[in-house]
Amino acid sequence: MTTAATTRSAPSHLTRLKRRTGGGEALVGFLLLGMLVFIAAGAPWIAPHDPEAIATGRVLGPPDLGHLFGSDALGRDVFSRVLYAFRVSLSVAIGSVILAALIGVPIGLIAGYRGGRVDAMLMRPLDLLLALPALLLAIALIAIIGPGALTVLVAAALIYVPILARVVRGSVMVTKQMPYVDAARARGVAERSVMIRHVLPNSVGPALIQGTVLMGFAIQIEAALSFLGLGAQPPTPSLGVMLSDGRDVLTQAPWVEIFPGLAIAVTVLALTLVGDGLRRQLDPRGMAR
Amino acid sequence: MRALLATPATGRVLDVQRLGVRFEVQDDVVSAVSNVSLTIDAGEIVGVVGESGCGKSTLAMAIMGLLGSTAHITGRVELLGRDLAGLTVEERRQVRGDRMSMIFQDPLTSLDPAFGVGDQVAETIRAHRTVTPAEARARAIGLLESVGIPAAATRYSDPPHRLSGGMRQRVVIATALANDPALLIADEPSTALDVTIQAQLLSLLRDQRDARGMAILLITHDLGVVAQLCDRVAVMYAGQLVETATVEQVFRAPRHPYTQALLAAQPSAGLARGSLRVIGGQVPDLSDPPPGCRFAPRCPLVRPECDSPPELLAAQPGHSVACWADPATHPGAAATASSTGAPRGAAA
Numbered sequence: 294m295t296t297a298a299t300t301r302s303a304p305s306h307l308t309r310l311k312r313r314t315g316g317g318e319a320l321v322g323f324l325l326l327g328m329l330v331f332i333a334a335g336a337p338w339i340a341p342h343d344p345e346a347i348a349t350g351r352v353l354g355p356p357d358l359g360h361l362f363g364s365d366a367l368g369r370d371v372f373s374r375v376l377y378a379f380r381v382s383l384s385v386a387i388g389s390v391i392l393a394a395l396i397g398v399p400i401g402l403i404a405g406y407r408g409g410r411v412d413a414m415l416m417r418p419l420d421l422l423l424a425l426p427a428l429l430l431a432i433a434l435i436a437i438i439g440p441g442a443l444t445v446l447v448a449a450a451l452i453y454v455p456i457l458a459r460v461v462r463g464s465v466m467v468t469k470q471m472p473y474v475d476a477a478r479a480r481g482v483a484e485r486s487v488m489i490r491h492v493l494p495n496s497v498g499p500a501l502i503q504g505t506v507l508m509g510f511a512i513q514i515e516a517a518l519s520f521l522g523l524g525a526q527p528p529t530p531s532l533g534v535m536l537s538d539g540r541d542v543l544t545q546a547p548w549v550e551i552f553p554g555l556a557i558a559v560t561v562l563a564l565t566l567v568g569d570g571l572r573r574q575l576d577p578r579g580m581a582r
Numbered sequence: 583m584r585a586l587l588a589t590p591a592t593g594r595v596l597d598v599q600r601l602g603v604r605f606e607v608q609d610d611v612v613s614a615v616s617n618v619s620l621t622i623d624a625g626e627i628v629g630v631v632g633e634s635g636c637g638k639s640t641l642a643m644a645i646m647g648l649l650g651s652t653a654h655i656t657g658r659v660e661l662l663g664r665d666l667a668g669l670t671v672e673e674r675r676q677v678r679g680d681r682m683s684m685i686f687q688d689p690l691t692s693l694d695p696a697f698g699v700g701d702q703v704a705e706t707i708r709a710h711r712t713v714t715p716a717e718a719r720a721r722a723i724g725l726l727e728s729v730g731i732p733a734a735a736t737r738y739s740d741p742p743h744r745l746s747g748g749m750r751q752r753v754v755i756a757t758a759l760a761n762d763p764a765l766l767i768a769d770e771p772s773t774a775l776d777v778t779i780q781a782q783l784l785s786l787l788r789d790q791r792d793a794r795g796m797a798i799l800l801i802t803h804d805l806g807v808v809a810q811l812c813d814r815v816a817v818m819y820a821g822q823l824v825e826t827a828t829v830e831q832v833f834r835a836p837r838h839p840y841t842q843a844l845l846a847a848q849p850s851a852g853l854a855r856g857s858l859r860v861i862g863g864q865v866p867d868l869s870d871p872p873p874g875c876r877f878a879p880r881c882p883l884v885r886p887e888c889d890s891p892p893e894l895l896a897a898q899p900g901h902s903v904a905c906w907a908d909p910a911t912h913p914g915a916a917a918t919a920s921s922t923g924a925p926r927g928a929a930a
Contacts, residue, residue: 476692479646480706480757481679490705494696 319570325563333380342370344377345528353546363548365538371549375556378530383560385446386511390504392446393453398500400454401461405496406469406488416462419455427452431514435523442525445518449511460503464496471495498575505568509561516557532557593624594663595764595797596645596682601657603637603644610869614640615821618657619894622765627791627798629808629829631844632818635865638801639687641818642767645799646684647674662764680710682765683758688774689751693742699753700726700738706760725756729786748779752786759790766791769801784811805848809833814900817841820866820876823894827901837903837910840877875906883907 332339341359348368356363362371404415422430431448438444468474469492477491478484512532518524519533527534532553539550603615615637622628630638643649645659647666659666661682666674678684686692693702703722707713713721719738726734729752742750751771758766768787772780788811791798800812808815808829815832817825817840825838836842843861863880866872872879878888887906896902897910906912 472686472688472691473694475648476684476686476754476757477694477705478648479678479684479686480702480760481675481677481683481709482705483675483709486709491694491697495694 318566322563322566333383336376336380340373340376342373344374344530362552365549374530375552378532382512382515382532385515386508388446389449389511390508392450397454397457398461401458405462405465423455440523445515445524449514453507461500464499468492468496502568502572505564509564512560595624596622597660599658604654612869622797625795627812629800629812629815636818637821642769679706680761683763684767685758685771687770689754698739703757706757710761729756765797767799825903831901838905839881839883
């Protein structure tokens with residue numbers, strides 16, 4: 294009887310977890326992302342080798358037990374380098390979205406809530422930013438402040454501010470029409486509180502989803518800029534730099550190229566799944582559950 | 583904050599004089615409310631009836647001061663003897679939710695889905711009273727209990743979607759009563775609910791009125807609700823008041839042809855299938871209303887005078903009507919009554 298009870302309660306836990314995270318794939322996404330964040334944070338302890346240690350005896354060595362992902366043109370351990378590079382990429386991704394949200398969300402909130410001239414004054418300059426191609430903007434910024442992981446973070450944030458501001462503004466414009474906003478005013482809640490306490494929490498959903506998607510893009514932007522030599526500077530390992538290095542030895546030692554590429558793909562996949570799950574979770578039609 | 587407005591000795595809570603609301607929509611000017619005068623005393627329930635789009639809700643929002651900047655308001659709204667137009671924005675906020683509060687039509691959407699229901703009551707208290715969060719919480723629970731929410735303390739943090747429609751409207755009523763208002767405006771408070779819940783909520787409103795002695799302005803299109811709950815009625819048509827009277831007077835002897843038609847249009851249980859009475863014609867376009875009486879195009883008693891607007895005049899104590907054909911306010915009107923009796927719209 295007890296076994297029957299446990300087997301019956303086990304799937305109900307899983308169902309509850311699935312529901313809370315917004316579906317099976319999203320659960321996979323959350324677990325994957327959690328694992329990736331754990332790996333990124335624990336890189337110094339997990340990495341079996343020094344990512345910058347050059348070993349002439351192991352140039353382009355194939356994967357084996359000591360070197361899971363093989364070694365690159367300078368004999369450095371690809372597994373350790375992927376771990377460290379991933380750490381940089383994920384920090385840039387998360388940091389850029391947080392920085393962009395800190396600036397973009399308040400702008401979008403005020404623009405959408407106040408409307409009219411305030412809206413125009415806040416959003417027009419951002420539209421200008423939006424009109425420029427993202428990578429071009431990033432390259433221009435790097436030309437001004439110089440290359441480096443931090444610059445990439447700021448550049449990605451700059452690209453994301455107008456995107457997040459637009460998303461928030463749009464949902465604020467819908468939310469502020471809701472009867473409960475008028476009702477809050479009718480209860481004598483001050484305008485600022487109405488905006489921050491009632492409009493904002495009901496408007497951040499889309500921005501949250503957009504944020505996870507943008508994190509995925511940030512990984513790609515960081516890789517692209519590093520690939521071009523504009524991101525993290527050697528010897529700091531970076532997924533983009535590794536891709537660039539691996540390209541030269543693609544035919545002889547494909548593992549140098551494949552594993553950093555896989556790391557990017559898996560991270561973007563995890564973020565997309567999480568974004569999807571959040572969207573399903575925050576869908577107003579799912580509210581009555 | 584209570585010092586801002588105190589109940590005067592006369593008991594007059596709301597005094598609306600010649601209130602008009604115009605909206606400028608692109609090049610059009612829509613006059614949603616024109617020339618509405620209305621008073622409510624403490625402890626009184628006054629119903630405003632009229633069909634959809636006649637300006638009832640706009641009137642309520644104008645009194646609350648919740649219409650946006652696109653609305654042009656004329657006339658005077660006095661609450662507890664103070665002209666609300668003379669208050670600053672912050673003073674108006676202090677009045678809202680404190681001296682006067684409002685219940686909205688749809689309880690499903692007038693509570694914030696991201697907030698616990700009790701928090702919304704507590705927030706209303708804290709917007710007007712200097713109390714600690716714990717005190718506000720305790721008071722909110724007390725209020726929720728007083729409007730009939732069982733286990734209010736455990737319900738406190740529930741989001742609105744965990745409650746039924748009737749329970750949600752009770753929460754809405756609790757937020758409206760949170761600071762013991764002098765005036766409660768209820769905009770179709772029971773329309774979105776089914777009939778048994780409707781009856782419960784209406785008796786809740788009546789009980790709260792009896793207990794607190796507040797004035798209620800009840801906006802509805804349902805004459806049955808008016809008959810059950812109200813002391814006086816104001817009938818609104820196309821943004822204007824056409825008749826004001828006690829409930830007795832309106833149901834026993836309606837004077838305005840629109841009121842008469844409205845009462846005749848009420849379905850009753852004995853009515854044969856397919857024999858619903860309707861009022862012919864349509865509500866006039868408020869961006870281009872008829873120059874005189876706005877009901878004239880649909881009126882069976884239409885006459886030449888109807889080309890100029892009729893005034894709301896007292897026909898007998900407590901009963902006023904705005905109609906050229908009314909024999910008490912326009913003596914001699916009966917003699918010139920149109921013999922055809924056909925609505926002008928039908929003749930044209």
